[in-house]
Amino acid sequence: MEAELFPRGRTHVVPGAVHVPDWLDAGAQRELLAACREWARPPAGLRSVRTPGGGTMTARQVCLGWHWYPYSYARTVVDGDGTPVKPFPAWLGDLGRRAVADALGPDAATGAAYDIALINFYDGDARMGMHRDSDEKSGAPVVSLSLGDTCVFRFGNTETRARPYTDVELRSGDLFVFGGPSRLAYHGVPRVHAGTAPPALGLTGRLNITLRVSGFQVAAPDAP
Numbered sequence: 001m002e003a004e005l006f007p008r009g010r011t012h013v014v015p016g017a018v019h020v021p022d023w024l025d026a027g028a029q030r031e032l033l034a035a036c037r038e039w040a041r042p043p044a045g046l047r048s049v050r051t052p053g054g055g056t057m058t059a060r061q062v063c064l065g066w067h068w069y070p071y072s073y074a075r076t077v078v079d080g081d082g083t084p085v086k087p088f089p090a091w092l093g094d095l096g097r098r099a100v101a102d103a104l105g106p107d108a109a110t111g112a113a114y115d116i117a118l119i120n121f122y123d124g125d126a127r128m129g130m131h132r133d134s135d136e137k138s139g140a141p142v143v144s145l146s147l148g149d150t151c152v153f154r155f156g157n158t159e160t161r162a163r164p165y166t167d168v169e170l171r172s173g174d175l176f177v178f179g180g181p182s183r184l185a186y187h188g189v190p191r192v193h194a195g196t197a198p199p200a201l202g203l204t205g206r207l208n209i210t211l212r213v214s215g216f217q218v219a220a221p222d223a224p
Contacts, residue, residue: 006104013155013166016141018103023175024145028206029201033147035089036119036207039064043083046121050079058126059189059208064088064117066214071135073116073214088115091217096211099143103177112140114211122151122206124194130154130161130186138215146170148197149206174196 008021036104040046040062049057050200051070065088066073074083096114116136120128133142134180146151153176155166165186178185197203 016182017178019168020175022173024173029173040160044077044086047080059122062119067117098145099175100141115214116212118210121209123190126188130188132184132186134213138213139183140213143211144176145209146174147172148203149208150193150196151189152191154188158184161186165168181212
């Protein structure tokens with residue numbers, strides 16, 4: 001958005017959680033979108049996630065490095081086509097460490113060996129309920145990158161899905177990092193504003209690329 005009355009700035013939402021607007025420039029967004037489109041292709045491509053209770057998440061997902069399914073990780077797409085999970089590329093880990101250093105300071109990125117990416121695609125009707133990223137064995141910060149449509153990102157507390165929480169507007173190119181005392185905070189996406197993606201990006205809908213450190217002892221597949 002151009003000529004805003006109040007330009008957006010870096011925001012420390014709560015201790016350990018930082019929103020950095022426009023972290024990815026237009027070129028970097030296009031490059032990341034092109035990679036996401038390749039990752040979404042089968043095998044081990046974009047899928048609908050079914051919960052143990054029989055429901056289906058409205059956001060569709062593809063994983064890199066380790067395959068997440070409710071509520072664990074595997075080396076194959078156990079709830080889909082059964083093929084090996086796609087590898088986690090080294091450049092994506094570098095991007096994650098740079099994001100953490102920019103948001104939380106260089107010390108926060110020390111030793112963070114990012115090896116998981118969860119890529120969620122939201123159409124205009126998709127939502128994500130309040131949840132915690134608690135299936136990993138590492139407390140390294142979580143990195144969230146947004147492409148496409150603007151969304152309302154609800155960032156809460158570590159005790160309950162209810163208030164207190166803060167609603168943050170995430171636009172294409174925005175970075176959100178949470179770690180330290182906020183690493184296990186509940187968060188979700190109650191709303192996506194359809195049709196708000198930058199026209200030049202060429203994306204209908206929203207992509208969220210979430211990077212995590214597994215902390216698992218078994219090595220993830222080799223990156224290309």
